[in-house]
Amino acid sequence: MDLMLNDTQEMIRDGARRFLADSLDADTVREVEASADGVNAEIWAQMAELGWTALALPTDIGGGGAGLADLCVLAEELGRAAASTPLVGTAGFAATFLAAAEPTTATRDMLSTLAASGAVITPALIDAVGRDERSASSSVLSETDAGATISGAKAMVPYASAAQVLLVSLTTPDGESAVVAVHRDTPGVRWTRHGATGGDPLFHVEFDNVGVPADSVLARGRAAERAIDAGLDAATVLATAEAVGCCEGMIRLASEHASSRQQFGKVIGSYQAVSHRLADMRINTDACRLLVAETAWMLDQGRDATLEVAGTKVFANEVMVDMIHAAHTVHGAIGYTTEYDLQLYTRRARAFCLSHGDTDVQTERAAVALGLEPRRPGHA
Numbered sequence: 001m002d003l004m005l006n007d008t009q010e011m012i013r014d015g016a017r018r019f020l021a022d023s024l025d026a027d028t029v030r031e032v033e034a035s036a037d038g039v040n041a042e043i044w045a046q047m048a049e050l051g052w053t054a055l056a057l058p059t060d061i062g063g064g065g066a067g068l069a070d071l072c073v074l075a076e077e078l079g080r081a082a083a084s085t086p087l088v089g090t091a092g093f094a095a096t097f098l099a100a101a102e103p104t105t106a107t108r109d110m111l112s113t114l115a116a117s118g119a120v121i122t123p124a125l126i127d128a129v130g131r132d133e134r135s136a137s138s139s140v141l142s143e144t145d146a147g148a149t150i151s152g153a154k155a156m157v158p159y160a161s162a163a164q165v166l167l168v169s170l171t172t173p174d175g176e177s178a179v180v181a182v183h184r185d186t187p188g189v190r191w192t193r194h195g196a197t198g199g200d201p202l203f204h205v206e207f208d209n210v211g212v213p214a215d216s217v218l219a220r221g222r223a224a225e226r227a228i229d230a231g232l233d234a235a236t237v238l239a240t241a242e243a244v245g246c247c248e249g250m251i252r253l254a255s256e257h258a259s260s261r262q263q264f265g266k267v268i269g270s271y272q273a274v275s276h277r278l279a280d281m282r283i284n285t286d287a288c289r290l291l292v293a294e295t296a297w298m299l300d301q302g303r304d305a306t307l308e309v310a311g312t313k314v315f316a317n318e319v320m321v322d323m324i325h326a327a328h329t330v331h332g333a334i335g336y337t338t339e340y341d342l343q344l345y346t347r348r349a350r351a352f353c354l355s356h357g358d359t360d361v362q363t364e365r366a367a368v369a370l371g372l373e374p375r376r377p378g379h380a
Contacts, residue, residue: 003293008066009073012055016077019050026341029082029199036193037162038084038201039120048118053091058099061108062115067300068234072241072292079245082344084199086120086159092238094121094167097179097231101219106181110165122163123231124154124182124205132361133169133232139207141170141178147214150180153206156355160184160191160203167218168207169228178220179228186210198351199344233299233309236356240316241292243352247285247319249345250327254278257331268330277326284319291315307369310362317359320349 005013023043024032032040047053056071057063064070071091078085095114098107098121113119125133139152150170160166166182166189182189188210194202219227255278258269268274291312298305324346328335335342357365367373 003290003297005073009070012070012073013077015050016052016074017080019046020077020081020083024081024083026082026344029084029344032084033199037159038193038199039086039159039162041162044085044120045118047085047087052087053118054115056091057095057111057115061112063111067296068237069293069296069300072238072296075238075241076245076248076289079242079348080248082199082246082249082341082348084201086122086162088235088239088242089122089158090114090118090120092235093123093231094165096234097123097167097227098218100227100230101179102223104215104218106215107218110181119165120159120163121165121167122157122159123235124157124160124166124168125228125232126155126157128153128155128204130155132357134228134357134361136177137169137171139168139170141172141180141217143172143214143217148180148212148217150182150207150210150212153204155204156194156196156202157191157205158200158202160205161193161201166205169224172220176221177224177228179218179224180212181216181218182207182210182212186212196351197354198348200348200351232356233305236309236313237292237296237299239352239356240288240312241296243316243320243349244285244289244292246345246349246352247281247288247323250323250342250349251278251281251285253342253345254281254327254330257334274330277330281323281326284322288312288316288319307366310357310366310369313357313362314359314366317353317362320353324349 051064052074054062055064055066055074056068059065075087078087098111101107114121127138139150142149150168163184166184168180168182170178170180172178188208191203191205194204196202258274258278259267261268295305295308295312298308327342327346331342334340
């Protein structure tokens with residue numbers, strides 16, 4: 001396994017970096033974050049036109065035929081630019097889930113739409129009173145010969161107001177898992193934006209006896225759970241690649257500040273207390289990037305990478321905490337001001353630690369993958 005970028009991946013990186021430098025400066029990032037939907041539709045459409053959303057989709061439906069490892073290169077550049085886009089939920093979770101689900105006309109049509117237009121398809125997996133994306137849902141699916149209805153509420157749904165389709169996890173009256181595709185404008189769907197730490201928009205979405213066609217039920221039972229797991233693994237690795245890009249942004253800003261700020265007649269970067277922190281930031285970021293590359297490669301090979309996904313996320317969570325502390329220590333008080341760009345990265349890094357499985361959740365998954373019994377809440 002070669003963890004160095006190949007020629008294609010270098011081309012992806014360089015092209016993305018040029019586009020983002022031209023289209024998404026810090027002022028635009030702030031404007032996007034403050035907007036109602038939290039996404040710039042024009043820039044997202046340009047990304048889709050460049051083939052970013054279809055990069056890892058099969059060529060027979062109009063995709064680029066690349067893998068998750070190639071998509072991670074793109075995600076890192078988005079993180080480096082502190083960009084807020086639906087890439088993780090759409091090209092990560094949705095594309096992988098639809099490919100892993102049993103092939104139907106509905107799943108094929110959605111994949112084709114995703115490849116052709118970059119439609120925003122987003123997961124709605126966390127119950128309003130749920131623990132995480134993999135927990136059993138208390139939202140209810142009721143089916144009849146004429147179709148199906150769903151009721152319940154989901155929290156922390158990314159890009160809900162800009163999405164064409166929500167992939168909603170539910171439970172049938174028989175206790176079976178199911179995933180239903182719900183168009184955002186369907187009567188009975190209501191959403192309210194959360195106040196979130198990071199830049200990505202998250203929404204509370206309610207489903208009040210929402211009626212959907214029978215073919216909107218995309219997966220059920222163990223097949224639904226496997227497809228959700230596959231989508232979440234891909235999204236977790238992709239989000240971690242974005243977090244690596246955030247680390248690069250923090251290193252850049254901290255290095256620039258350490259090279260220009262003077263104390264006692266010297267730039268502060270000449271002092272070991274600062275230079276060693278910068279060196280640690282570089283070491284941690286490179287280590288995290290290598291873990292992302294290895295895990296993405298394993299998923300592209302079709303291997304079981306449960307332990308690797310969980311371990312990479314746990315390590316990345318710890319790295320983000322260290323990176324945030326080091327970057328703000330180098331900057332001092334100025335780093336905490338909203339006028340300065342550092343907070344665009346550190347807020348996103350903090351939000352990453354709490355999403356896609358926090359350290360406790362992913363440590364439990366790693367324990368199960370190792371054949372160990374995870375510690376239960378309330379036990380020593």
